Amino acid sequence: MAVWTHIDHTSVSLPATTVQFGTHGSAPISQSYDHLYLVMSGRWSNSGSEPHRHDVVYNANTTDADYSNTYLVTTRSGLVQADRNDGRDLAAYLTTSDFEADVFAATSIWIPHYSNTANYKQMFSQSVCPNKSDSNDEWAVRLTATMFHENTDAIDEIRVVAGGGHNFVANSTFDLYGITGA
């Protein structure tokens, strides 16, 4: 069996508010892997001079209190911040329509042991929001550790939401991989 399996690919051809992998309970993401790896390259349809944080929702749970995040982030030269907060929008960025044209944010999220039912699920994300700018708050670099602790259910749905009633623009791409162990 291959170690890596490409589960699904979505390339947005028209503006879309949501990209979804699996449906909680009824059409779940396959539970036959050891880990999941989500890779995104995205841009937001709305304006804004600052990087836009978008939602990553597991098992259709939109309760921010069930997402605990510890992160290291910078949006300014000379300033690094470390913090801990609840929320489903603290792991991934999108560039906005005010950013340099044709520039997309990039995010990768590891979800180890997503199918076990004994423990809460942890995620590790690397997200960057590049821009042709070195001005304060017009770019971002972020590392986030997330604990999804609604319950110990396996992760069977991942929903990526642009947010604010706006869309992912065309050419935003989303890939979900499954990784097996020995």
Next chain:
Amino acid sequence: MAVIEAIQTTYLEADASYIVWTSIPDTYEHLEIRASIQTNTSSTSTGTSILYLNNDATNGNYYTRHQLKAQNTSATANASETHQQTGYLNSKVVQQSYAALHIVLYDYANTNKMTTFTMTQGAPEALTPSLTFTSSIWWRDSGGYTNTDAIDQINIGVPGSQLTRGSSATLYGITG
């Protein structure tokens, strides 16, 4: 087709200005580079490497850099809209010491977007020990300021110095 394929591995048998990969196919969704690199500077400071795309190796001015950095006991950040760097490398002053480098180029063949890439670098036990996580875009080629070219060549090098014998790097393609 495997999801991850090793496209090419380069092991330097002698000091060289660059590790170079050409004719990179556009059939993957993302590219990854995993490298173990040392610079041949003999000064007490370590070199800073650059990732040049599509043979744009004559000028490092057309990239951005947004970086989280730990250096010795300090944490800091820096930004540039004109200069890129992957982070510090180990130097040959400590002969057995090489830096680790992991680079991801997202959706590199899509000609509707500039290529965004991230670089994670670690130079432990170097003369300037450091750890960096950096994002970058290549925003200009010779033809204009909005560069959405697909990436078909990658050079890794250190301006004003060379990579030492024993440096090695592998380019992987990840399907989508």
